[in-house]
Amino acid sequence: MPDSKKRKYDYTLLAALFLLIITGLVILYSTSAYNGEVKFQDSFYYLKKQVFATSLGIAAMFFMANTDYHIWRHLAVLGYITAILLSVAVIFVGDEYNGSKRWLSLGPLSFQPSEFAKVAIILFLAHIVTKNVKQMGNMKTLLKVMISILPIVGLVGASNLSTAIIILGIGVVLVFVASPKYGQFLWMGTLGAGFMAIFLALESYRLERIAIWRNPEAYEKGYQTLQGLYAIGSGGLFGRGLGESVQKLGFVPEAQNDMIFSIVCEELGLFGAGFILILFLILIWRFFVIATQAQDLFGALIASGAMAHMMIQVILNIAVVTNTIPNTGITLPFISYGGTSVVFLLLEMGLVLSVSSLVK
Template sequence: MERPAKKRRYDDTLLVVVIILAGIGLILLYSTSAYNGETKFHDSFYYLKKQGFATLLGIAGMFIVARIDYHRWVPLANLGYLAAIALSVAVILVGDEYNGSKRWLSLGPLSFQPSEFAKVAVILFLACLITKNVKKMDKFRTLIKVMLPVLPIVGLVGASNLSTAIIILGIAVVLVFVASPKYAQFIWMGAAAAAFLTVFLALESYRLERLAIWRNPEQYEKGYQTLQGLYAIGSGGLFGRGLGQSVQKLGFLPEAQNDMIFSIICEELGLVGASIIILLFLILIWRFFVIATRAKDLLGAMIASGAMAHMMIQVILNIAVVTNTIPNTGITLPFISYGGTSVVFLLLEMGLVLSVSNLVE
C-alpha cells in the first residue's frame, strides 16, 4: 500500500501578513509618490510600476525559495558571503551615485543595491557558521571568530551606507547573543562596539554634523527634511487627513516615498493608521520568534532569528529617524519605502523563513 504524499504546510500567519504588508506598501507608495512621479517623469504611476514589478518578482521568488529545503543553501553560504564582499568593493570602485549617496551598481538598464543582498547573505552565512561552532559558543574567542568575518562587510558597506552597516552589525550581534549561553561577555563586545562607533563617527565631519542637526534641526539647512517630516506627523492627528490627501508630499518633504514615508502615513492615516502598520510589523516579528523556537534544528532557528533581528532593527530605526528620536541615517521602512532591490531581497528572505516553518504532515 502506497504511503500518502507528504503535504507541505507553511506558517500561514507569516505568509498572510507579508502579502498584506506588500499590498499596503504599494497603495501607500502610490499615494506618497504620485506627485513626484508626475512632476519628474510626467507619470504619476512611475514609482508604483517599478515597485509593483519588483514586488511581483519578489513574491514569485519567495514561493520558489519557500519550497526549497533551507539546508540546500548551506553549501552556497560562503559563496554568498564572498559575493557580498565583492559587490560592496565594486560599489566603492564603480558604483553609481544618487542624491549624494554611492550605493548602486548598474546592470544595463537596471540598478542594483548590493547592501540589500549583503543582509540576506550575512544571515545565511552566520547561521551556518554558528551551527558549526555551537559547542564552543561559551568561549569568548569563538564569539570573536564568528564576529570577525562580518566586520569587512560592515566596513565596506558603511563607507557609503552607514544605516545598512548598522543593521548588518545588529543582525550579527543578535545571532551571536541568541546562540551564546553566556551573556557577561557581551559587556566587552558592547564596549568595543561603542569605541568603534565613536572613532567611526569622528573620521568624517558630516557624521558629527548629523548629531548637531538631530539636536537642533531648525538651526541647520539640512534639518529641513526632518522638520517637514515632523510637521506631517503632527498634522495627521488621530485619523489623518485621508488617503492621498497629504500636503507635505507636494514638494515640501523631499523624496517622500523613500526613508520618510512613515511621516506621510501619519499625516494621511493618523495615529490609528500608523498604529495598524506597526501592529502588522509586530505580528511579523512575533511569527519569526515562534518559527525560531519551533525550528527543527539550530540552523533553522538561526535563520528565523536573523530575519527577526533584521526586521526589528530596521523598523525601529526607521520610525526613530522619522520621529527624530535618533539622527537621520537614511533607513527605509521594509515593504513600504520605495526600493526595488530592497523589496525583492526582503521577500526572498521571507521565503527562506517560510522554508524553515515548513511542516511535513
C-alpha cells in the same frame, strides 16, 4: 540532514505579509504620485516599478519557500564572499544618487549590493555559528565570529552607515541566540560602541548629522526632519485622508523613500500608523515562533536573523522619522520605495517559510 515531517507554511505570516505589501503599494502610490507627475509626467511611475520588483520578489519568495533551506548552507561562504566583492565594486564603479554611492548597474537594471549583503550575512552567520556551536560560550569564539563580518560592515558602512548598523545588529542577535553566556555581551557592547565612535569620527558629515539631530532648526539640512515632524503632528488620530497630504507636495523631499512614515501619519493618523506597526509586530512574532519550533539550529538562526533584520530596520526608520535618532537614510520595509530592498526582503521571507515548513 535530520529526519523531518512536512507541514503547511505559516499562513499567519503569509497573511500579514501580503496585507503589508498591499498596504505598502497603496501608500506608495498616494505618496509618490505628485513626484512621479512632476519628474516623469507619470503619476504611476514609482508604483509601476515597485509592482514589478514586488512580483519578482514574490516569485523568488515561493522558490525559496519550496527549496530545502539546508541547501543554502553549502553556498553560505560563497554568498558572503560575493557580497564583499560586490561592495568593493560599488566603491570603484558604483553609481551615485543624491550624494550616496550605493548602486551597481547591470545594463538597464540597477541594484544595491547592500541589500544582498543582509541575506548573505544571515546565511553566513547561521552556518558559522552552527559549525562552532559547542564553542559559543567561549569569548574568543564570539570575537572570531564577529570579526569575520567586520569586512562587510566596513565596506557597506563606507557609503551606507545605516545598513552597516543593521548587519552588525543581525550578527549580535545571532551570536546572542547561540551563546549560553550573556555576560560576554557587555564587553561586546563596549567594543561596539568604541567601533561606532571611531567610524562616526572618520567622516565629518556623520558628526554633522548628530548636530542637526540635536538642533534641526539651526541647520538648512534639518529642513527634511522638521517637515516630517510637521506631517506627523498634523495627522492627529485619524489623519487628513488617503491622498490628502500637504507635506508630500515638495515639502518633504523624496517623500516616498525613508520619510514615508511621516506621510502615513499625516494621511492616516495615529490609527493608520498603528495598524502598520501591528502588521510588523505580527511578522516579528511569527519569526520568533518559527525560530523556536525550527527542527535544527541552522533553521532557528535563519528565522532569528530575519527577525533581527525586520525589527532593527523598522525601529531605525521610525526613530529617524520622529527625530529620536540622527538621520540614517534607512527605508521602511515593504512601505518605502525601493526595488532591490523589496526583492531581497521577500527572498528572505521565503527562507523563513522554508524553515517553517519543517517541524522537529
